[in-house]
Amino acid sequence: MAEEGRNIKIHVDNLHKSFKTNEVLKGVSTDIYEGEVVVVIGPSGSGKSTFLRCLNGLEEITSGNVIVDGVNIADKKININKLRENVGMVFQHFNLFANMNVLRNLTLAPVDLKKATKEEAQKTALEMLARVGLSEKVNELPENLSGGQKQRVAIARALCMKPDIMLFDEPTSALDPEMIGEVLQVMKQLAADGMTMVVVTHEMGFAMEVADRVLFMDSGIIMEEGTPEEVLRNPQNPRTQDFLSKVLEI
Amino acid sequence: MAQIISQYGMILLRAMGQTLLLALFGLLFGCILGIIFGLLSVVKNKVCNAIALVYVNVIRGVPMIVLAFFIYIGVPYAFKNYLHMPLVFSALTAGTICLALNCGAYMAEIIRAGIQSIDVGQMEAARSLGLPYWRGMFRVVLPQAIRNMIPSIVNQFIITLKDTSILSVIGFPELVNKAKNVVAITFKSFEVYFIIGLMYLIIILILQQVAKILERRLNRGRRRA
Numbered sequence: 001m002a003e004e005g006r007n008i009k010i011h012v013d014n015l016h017k018s019f020k021t022n023e024v025l026k027g028v029s030t031d032i033y034e035g036e037v038v039v040v041i042g043p044s045g046s047g048k049s050t051f052l053r054c055l056n057g058l059e060e061i062t063s064g065n066v067i068v069d070g071v072n073i074a075d076k077k078i079n080i081n082k083l084r085e086n087v088g089m090v091f092q093h094f095n096l097f098a099n100m101n102v103l104r105n106l107t108l109a110p111v112d113l114k115k116a117t118k119e120e121a122q123k124t125a126l127e128m129l130a131r132v133g134l135s136e137k138v139n140e141l142p143e144n145l146s147g148g149q150k151q152r153v154a155i156a157r158a159l160c161m162k163p164d165i166m167l168f169d170e171p172t173s174a175l176d177p178e179m180i181g182e183v184l185q186v187m188k189q190l191a192a193d194g195m196t197m198v199v200v201t202h203e204m205g206f207a208m209e210v211a212d213r214v215l216f217m218d219s220g221i222i223m224e225e226g227t228p229e230e231v232l233r234n235p236q237n238p239r240t241q242d243f244l245s246k247v248l249e250i
Numbered sequence: 251m252a253q254i255i256s257q258y259g260m261i262l263l264r265a266m267g268q269t270l271l272l273a274l275f276g277l278l279f280g281c282i283l284g285i286i287f288g289l290l291s292v293v294k295n296k297v298c299n300a301i302a303l304v305y306v307n308v309i310r311g312v313p314m315i316v317l318a319f320f321i322y323i324g325v326p327y328a329f330k331n332y333l334h335m336p337l338v339f340s341a342l343t344a345g346t347i348c349l350a351l352n353c354g355a356y357m358a359e360i361i362r363a364g365i366q367s368i369d370v371g372q373m374e375a376a377r378s379l380g381l382p383y384w385r386g387m388f389r390v391v392l393p394q395a396i397r398n399m400i401p402s403i404v405n406q407f408i409i410t411l412k413d414t415s416i417l418s419v420i421g422f423p424e425l426v427n428k429a430k431n432v433v434a435i436t437f438k439s440f441e442v443y444f445i446i447g448l449m450y451l452i453i454i455l456i457l458q459q460v461a462k463i464l465e466r467r468l469n470r471g472r473r474r475a
Contacts (some may be wrong), residue, residue: 080379081377082380089375091371096375097376108379109376109381112381113381219284
């Protein structure tokens with residue numbers, strides 16, 4: 001759904017990534033536009049999480065280019081920390097800082113990186129907590145929260161840095177079924193607010209409803225891409241068809 | 251027994267003071283070495299990792315009594331005869347170096363294991379927010395790691411305190427060294443060694459209590475330790 005004149009937020013060009021001798025990404029190229037919601041699906045081991053982790057430099061790029069807001073991550077001379085301030089990430093296992101309460105989780109990075117004073121950061125944190133519906137948990141420790149609550153706090157934490165791009169790495173895969181909905185709801189709201197999002201997920205319903213574009217990855221390449229309608233309802237590639245039949249028949 | 255205490259009690263107490271002084275220096279520098287080499291062993295840099303590995307393995311592989319003789323006698327000998335430079339260590343200096351090197355190696359291992367016990371996701375989350383590696387380390391990973399390390403650190407403190415007794419061989423006037431002198435004068439070996447054994451025990455029990463209080467304070471407000 002790339003319209004003319006929209007800004008490219010992330011330009012991925014022939015991205016390769018190997019772990020020792022194991023080549024996980026074998027030349028991935030795509031553009032992600034401002035305000036676009038891109039959902040990445042594919043079997044496990046297809047490289048979709050690695051692809052996502054290359055977008056903020058959590059994985060070192062073996063070759064190719066990833067240009068985020070005009071900055072090439074593959075370039076070792078750039079300040080990767082500065083870039084990450086604008087790219088929020090949400091992990092499968094939440095990764096809330098276990099030694100801090102919810103408020104400290106949300107204010108640590110903004111205050112430490114001097115993006116805000118302590119008071120400003122706390123104000124933002126409370127706003128973001130309200131946005132994910134967890135205002136009353138402000139002083140809790142992560143261990144006292146349910147999985148769904150943890151993930152919503154994790155989203156709020158990323159949002160406190162006021163990023164223009166959000167990456168989601170299987171955000172609901174570690175959750176009990178009854179908690180998936182609350183997290184997807186927050187993500188839908190975020191999408192509706194115009195956030196640029198790249199989401200690795202197995203939630204086909206979410207992809208169908210929220211995605212502007214779906215990428216199907218397998219064996220380290222993008223096998224098929226298009227609107228959710230095209231990829232999920234009418235897949236052309238036999239691998240996509242095979243994957244979807246397995247996912248949807250259960 | 252009473253006679254020994256009244257006559258030699260002060261000497262033994264002063265010797266205990268020397269033991270504690272040596273242990274304190276050893277632990278202080280040992281902790282510094284432990285932090286440095288512990289961090290060197292976890293950073294993503296092969297040279298740093300190798301340096302830490304060599305240090306830890308060398309120290310762990312050499313008995314402390316050999317290390318003590320080497321530093322106190324061997325090194326000054328080498329300076330005098332091969333480098334033609336005079337270098338003399340006091341027993342306290344040599345003892346401190348020896349204890350610190352020894353304690354540092356074990357502390358480095360405790361710190362490495364403690365850091366590695368923390369889920370890598372903690373560091374990744376910190377990095378993903380734009381925090382540099384060392385900020386993530388000091389703000390997020392280490393505070394959690396230290397909580398896990400405390401029992402091992404306390405254990406190492408106790409071992410180092412007791413290891414000071416080995417340094418009686420280089421003539422440092424710590425508890426065992428002085429006790430031997432008292433035995434030589436009085437022949438009351440049973441009483442003297444019983445008393446100094448008790449002195450070590452009391453000090454270590456106190457240390458354990460302090461550690462327990464510290465641990466409890468660190469775990470305040472948490473369900474699990």
